[in-house]
Amino acid sequence: MKPTVHDIAKIAGVSLATVDRVLNGRPGVRSITRSKVEEAIAALGYVRDLAAANLAKSRTYSFVFILPENDNSFMIGLREEVRGAISRSSAERTHIRIADVPPFDPEALVAALEKAIADKPAGVSFVALDAPEVQAAARRVTAAGIPIVTLVSDLPDSPRDHYAGIDNIAAGRTAGSLMGRFLSGREATVAVLAGSMLVRDHRERLEGFSAAIGEAFPGIHILPVLEGRDDPALAETMISDALRRHPDMAGIYSLGAGNRGLIRAIRKADVPKRPVVIAHELTVSTRAALADGIIDAVLNQDAGHEVRSAIRVLKAKADGLPVLAAQERIRIDIFLKDNLP
Amino acid sequence: MKPTVHDIAKIAGVSLATVDRVLNGRPGVRSITRSKVEEAIAALGYVRDLAAANLAKSRTYSFVFILPENDNSFMIGLREEVRGAISRSSAERTHIRIADVPPFDPEALVAALEKAIADKPAGVSFVALDAPEVQAAARRVTAAGIPIVTLVSDLPDSPRDHYAGIDNIAAGRTAGSLMGRFLSGREATVAVLAGSMLVRDHRERLEGFSAAIGEAFPGIHILPVLEGRDDPALAETMISDALRRHPDMAGIYSLGAGNRGLIRAIRKADVPKRPVVIAHELTVSTRAALADGIIDAVLNQDAGHEVRSAIRVLKAKADGLPVLAAQERIRIDIFLKDNLP
DNA sequence: CTGTTAGCGCTTTCAA
DNA sequence: TTGAAAGCGCTAACAG
Numbered sequence: 001m002k003p004t005v006h007d008i009a010k011i012a013g014v015s016l017a018t019v020d021r022v023l024n025g026r027p028g029v030r031s032i033t034r035s036k037v038e039e040a041i042a043a044l045g046y047v048r049d050l051a052a053a054n055l056a057k058s059r060t061y062s063f064v065f066i067l068p069e070n071d072n073s074f075m076i077g078l079r080e081e082v083r084g085a086i087s088r089s090s091a092e093r094t095h096i097r098i099a100d101v102p103p104f105d106p107e108a109l110v111a112a113l114e115k116a117i118a119d120k121p122a123g124v125s126f127v128a129l130d131a132p133e134v135q136a137a138a139r140r141v142t143a144a145g146i147p148i149v150t151l152v153s154d155l156p157d158s159p160r161d162h163y164a165g166i167d168n169i170a171a172g173r174t175a176g177s178l179m180g181r182f183l184s185g186r187e188a189t190v191a192v193l194a195g196s197m198l199v200r201d202h203r204e205r206l207e208g209f210s211a212a213i214g215e216a217f218p219g220i221h222i223l224p225v226l227e228g229r230d231d232p233a234l235a236e237t238m239i240s241d242a243l244r245r246h247p248d249m250a251g252i253y254s255l256g257a258g259n260r261g262l263i264r265a266i267r268k269a270d271v272p273k274r275p276v277v278i279a280h281e282l283t284v285s286t287r288a289a290l291a292d293g294i295i296d297a298v299l300n301q302d303a304g305h306e307v308r309s310a311i312r313v314l315k316a317k318a319d320g321l322p323v324l325a326a327q328e329r330i331r332i333d334i335f336l337k338d339n340l341p
Numbered sequence: 342m343k344p345t346v347h348d349i350a351k352i353a354g355v356s357l358a359t360v361d362r363v364l365n366g367r368p369g370v371r372s373i374t375r376s377k378v379e380e381a382i383a384a385l386g387y388v389r390d391l392a393a394a395n396l397a398k399s400r401t402y403s404f405v406f407i408l409p410e411n412d413n414s415f416m417i418g419l420r421e422e423v424r425g426a427i428s429r430s431s432a433e434r435t436h437i438r439i440a441d442v443p444p445f446d447p448e449a450l451v452a453a454l455e456k457a458i459a460d461k462p463a464g465v466s467f468v469a470l471d472a473p474e475v476q477a478a479a480r481r482v483t484a485a486g487i488p489i490v491t492l493v494s495d496l497p498d499s500p501r502d503h504y505a506g507i508d509n510i511a512a513g514r515t516a517g518s519l520m521g522r523f524l525s526g527r528e529a530t531v532a533v534l535a536g537s538m539l540v541r542d543h544r545e546r547l548e549g550f551s552a553a554i555g556e557a558f559p560g561i562h563i564l565p566v567l568e569g570r571d572d573p574a575l576a577e578t579m580i581s582d583a584l585r586r587h588p589d590m591a592g593i594y595s596l597g598a599g600n601r602g603l604i605r606a607i608r609k610a611d612v613p614k615r616p617v618v619i620a621h622e623l624t625v626s627t628r629a630a631l632a633d634g635i636i637d638a639v640l641n642q643d644a645g646h647e648v649r650s651a652i653r654v655l656k657a658k659a660d661g662l663p664v665l666a667a668q669e670r671i672r673i674d675i676f677l678k679d680n681l682p
Numbered sequence: 683c684t685g686t687t688a689g690c691g692c693t694t695t696c697a698a
Numbered sequence: 699t700t701g702a703a704a705g706c707g708c709t710a711a712c713a714g
Contacts, residue, residue: 051392052707173679184525334675338514393691
């Protein structure tokens with residue numbers, strides 16, 4: 001039989017309450033008593049039954065998820081996943097609040113973090129913006145003893161406990177390699193469509209893409225980045241223009257959102273040969289374009305996995321437990337039309 | 342406050358024991374009483390607290406995992422993952438037994454299934470072999486009320502509750518598409534190295550590969566399949582021979598195991614240009630070959646995910662609970678040297 | 683500083 | 699056919 005607190009109490013010759021105090025590092029135990037209990041714990045190889053403990057405490061983990069009110073499919077999907085987690089709250093002993101913030105607004109994010117601190121939740125998860133004031137706010141969250149998991153976009157040089165998202169440099173490199181291979185390393189001109197170079201993810205993807213191309217495919221020439229602000233209409237205009245100016249354009253890497261516009265531009269384009277297109281995030285539109293052969297590959301991060309992982313990690317951190325690294329690694333999914341889920 | 346059995350008892354005007362009997366569909370309740378209780382349950386929107394129930398029952402889920410004593414890296418890794426799960430047993434309230442069976446031996450698998458039935462576990466998971474006697478045995482497991490999750494290799498036309506593994510036809514198609522794209526659709530000869538055409542996974546991968554090539558890359562000619570029995574030494578000989586006979590060979594698809602031999606053969610080969618190589622399963626050797634540029638892409642199934650998923654699903658089935666399909670879908674991971682984990 | 687006692691939400695004898 | 703009461707493993711008052 002698995003040892004319980006009773007066994008410890010018996011062996012150490014103390015009461016349940018004292019065992020509990022030692023187990024939970026609460027004060028008010030003579031060090032001599034404490035060590036007797038600790039010996040018994042070690043001798044028995046005791047491991048606490050978290051479920052029973054949570055039952056006794058009628059514990060629910062309260063978390064705050066701070067999400068940007070972005071209207072692209074990916075962010076909408078991410079929010080949907082958090083809602084899904086909320087609907088499973090009772091079974092998972094969680095209480096999750098979604099805090100909405102305007103996109104790309106560090107001030108608003110800081111305010112939301114302050115509000116979260118006031119709530120004293122068991123954990124906070126947010127889509128980070130790479131700004132000093134956000135880092136400072138994150139430090140305050142940590143100082144308040146609240147675990148942090150950054151979601152989708154990381155906050156380096158901050159004390160966040162975990163990042164639930166992909167390695168964007170690696171994603172960019174992957175896109176670069178695929179582009180190079182699909183173009184067979186021949187002389188070619190490729191365009192890059194980004195949302196904004198102010199966003200860290202986009203900068204990193206571009207960095208990885210350029211590096212991979214530069215190292216292995218010297219014949220490929222990358223045009224200056226087009227910043228489409230993740231806006232379909234703007235993306236459409238920019239890509240149409242670019243295709244007109246460079247009718248020989250052999251490839252397009254779309255590393256941000258707004259792919260609906262990109263897809264429209266390509267469908268309408270009057271070019272001898274469709275360019276190789278690699279985009280990010282599997283959405284209704286990119287999926288359809290992949291199936292139709294308009295897009296050649298889609299790199300994806302699984303929003304559901306990210307949200308579930310963030311919750312698991314926050315729980316573990318709240319309980320001071322280790323996480324299963326392999327389970328929490330967010331993959332860079334590569335989808336061709338052949339392996340669509 | 343979340344409603345509890347006490348609330349139900351109060352509202353229905355019965356005792357806890359009766360509520361419990363209704364909740365668990367146990368006999369000995371007048372139908373009039375039963376409906377009173379059911380009304381109360383519905384009115385309150387009651388959902389049972391599984392953790393509390395398991396505590397009261399001091400329940401542990403006992404599972405049997407039947408694994409082939411195969412000595413390739415993938416199977417070794419799979420076994421390692423099951424061991425990892427065993428080491429987490431106490432926290433996860435599971436008791437997992439590994440049953441070893443000789444590989445590719447339907448009789449042995451059937452015997453192991455029979456033994457599992459005798460154990461009366463809460464669930465069984467096994468790497469299926471596609472044989473009628475195995476299907477029959479699986480039916481007996483189901484008849485005994487034991488949930489089944491097939492692992493890595495599926496058993497069609499059987500009543501298995503779930504399959505924790507990848508879609509091998511899609512994997513083959515993916516390999517085919519990548520091969521075609523990497524070869525730019527030019528005239529080319531490619532070889533296929535399989536373990537055995539008697540294994541369903543391998544047949545399906547070949548089927549998908551051939552289909553994808555046939556549909557989109559008519560210039561590519563696929564040589565007759567080489568059956569290397571997942572044996573490195575044999576694979577090495579076969580690939581070396583093939584490269585000698587076809588010095589112009591442009592690609593190799595290795596859809597089984599034994600990749601160490603394949604890699605050695607390629608390293609030693611005296612050919613003008615290295616072929617494009619696509620292999621399955623990320624192992625120490627395929628990983629190194631990927632990094633060195635010997636292998637161009639590796640398709641992988643995450644053994645850790647498969648095992649954790651199998652356990653989650655078996656638990657859910659044992660409790661009659663639904664599963665989160667998105668969480669349990671095993672992806673076809675595509676690794677280039679740029680997105681290695 | 684330490685122990686007693688009453689639960690958390692559910693299940694399970696054992697009586698009635 | 700129903701109910702009372704004890705208990706799963708742990709925690710949290712409240713006394714001493």
